Amino acid sequence: MCGITACVGEDDVVDTVLTGLKNLEYRGYDSAGIATLNGHGVRVHKREGGIDPLSSEVDHVEFAGQLGLGHTRWSTHGAPTDENAHPHTDCTGTVAVVHNGIIENYAELRSELAAAGHLFTSETDTEVVPHLIEDELAAGYDPEAAFRRAIARIEGSYAIAVLVDGTDAIFATRQGSPLVLGVDGKRRFLASDVPSFLEYTSRVVYLDDGDFVRLTPGEHVITDITGSPQNRPIETVEWGSEDAERDGYDHYMLKEIHEQPEALRRAINGRITDDNRVDLEEFPPGSFDDVDEVHFISCGTSHHASMYACQLLRDRGIPAHAFTAGEYATTPAPVTDGTLVVAVTQSGETADTLTSMRDVKARNARTLAVTNVVGSTAAREADDALFIRAGPEIGVAATKTFSSQVIVLALLVERLTEDITGEPSAEREGLLSALRVLPDQVERVLRESTAASLASQYADADGRFFIGRGVAFPVACEGALKFKEITYEHAEGFAAGELKHGPLALVTPQTPVLAVFSGRHDTKTLNNVEEVRSRGAPVIGIAAETANHVESTVDVFLPIPETHPELSGVLANVQLQLVSYYVADLLDRSIDKPRNLAKSVTVE
Incomplete structure (x- = not known):
């Protein structure tokens, strides 16, 4: 649900921040942006769309800095537009902010700031943050104090990282949204998730809610909102960057x-x-x-x-x-x-x-x-x-x-x-x-599945129903969820006996039914199969390879190895995953980054 990445180093960090964004694109891909600070002011480049168009544009402009922030957005407040993309800045252009989460009192703060003369250029809740910091800076507070005072006025869930012109630090905090710190020699990283910087370092610090962090080359200082030091250990992630490729x-x-x-x-x-x-x-x-x-x-x-x-x-x-x-x-x-x-x-x-x-x-x-x-x-x-x-x-x-x-x-x-x-x-x-x-x-x-052959046969169906009993019921629900997530086609999962209590009205020859058999209650599930077959619906059965009574009844049979009935759902689920994948691939869907969805939902 949005991705934040940041880096502080002694050399130019633009490519590092863009790489971090690319690694986090699964968290949001409505829009993306980057901000840098190199002693000559804050520079921001952002746009609607994914990371690749942003990277191409940045390659053609003079853009450098030893401090950088990046953000890839999954929209909550405001449509995915250039204006709503992060980072957001204040009226003077000296503060740049990236944010993940929801600021619940943003409407009140925005009205107050607008009445005081602040100009807003986006529909986002995030934009109140740089303006709050701007006010505190104008009141004479140093950048770190201004950041803390601004955060104290915010209600909601957030992970926030900030650049302020005239400093050599990145300031950040979290409350209800993830934020982790990476340590690599003189470089310090911030990100919503470890894969952002994993190709550079496996040494991480997990920040707690209420933590404030100040990053400078070679140093990170973690405190609470009052400024009291907080001890957060450096841990080593056990998996490497190749696992995320x-x-x-x-x-x-x-x-x-x-x-x-x-x-x-x-x-x-x-x-x-x-x-x-x-x-x-x-x-x-x-x-x-x-x-x-x-x-x-x-x-x-x-x-x-x-x-x-x-x-x-x-x-x-x-x-x-x-x-x-x-x-x-x-x-x-x-x-x-x-x-x-x-x-x-x-x-x-x-x-x-x-x-x-x-x-x-x-x-x-x-x-x-x-x-x-x-x-x-x-x-x-x-x-x-x-x-x-x-x-x-x-x-x-x-x-x-x-x-x-x-x-x-x-x-x-x-x-x-x-x-x-x-x-x-x-x-x-x-x-x-x-x-x-x-x-x-x-x-x-995985080696023997014939699920790929079903893609062309049923890709143009009006909808799909997934049914099962016992442990096969949650697997049916999961199969339907996977299907709708990546194909954008209608699919629903039901307890097998519930079809006749309403959903059966939607069953036609154009609505295939995928029936999951666990090895228990199979006779009752077969009765439900007969109910839909009598309405002309084709049935795809997933059951143990020895389940001849199922194979002889259904139109298409996807076998799984014989196992304990309580584990049959795990094997059946693999078949259903493959069905969803191959249909989505045939329909040319964005399989890894389905529309409107993000990997980790960090807002309510």
């Missing part, structure tokens, strides 16, 4: 689909013992003895992973509920001393999920973050954290993170079951044995 694939999404076997191996590694027990180092046996119910809070793909885990817990007799975080934040469910709230978030920065998590923490519920990012806000603020180890994911449409979330949550379910009930689940032996070979089975699906 396309590596010969046409799209990041296709690369990340094919990275799932290795991601799953990392998720499982060291977490299953030789005698088939769950070994979560962070949570030894007895860690959840005091839990009697589980709430999952999450958004989008993470919500579907939560639904999957919720089904597993319910099958084991443990009360569990999966809530969308946006609704949970506004209409929270009751919690007790025995409620465990599991926040599932790929980035660890999802605004709705963080808001919900903070609400239940205020009500003294125990919280656990399941995330991919070690230094993320969710990981730091939750009582405990469990990491999915998926590695960087650049494509906006989540793929390998969903699979990794499901597997790690399945392991967590087994730990919860044993702690809460006092004994292992009846599924543990078979489930963990199946988990050991699951990465190899995903590799086989």
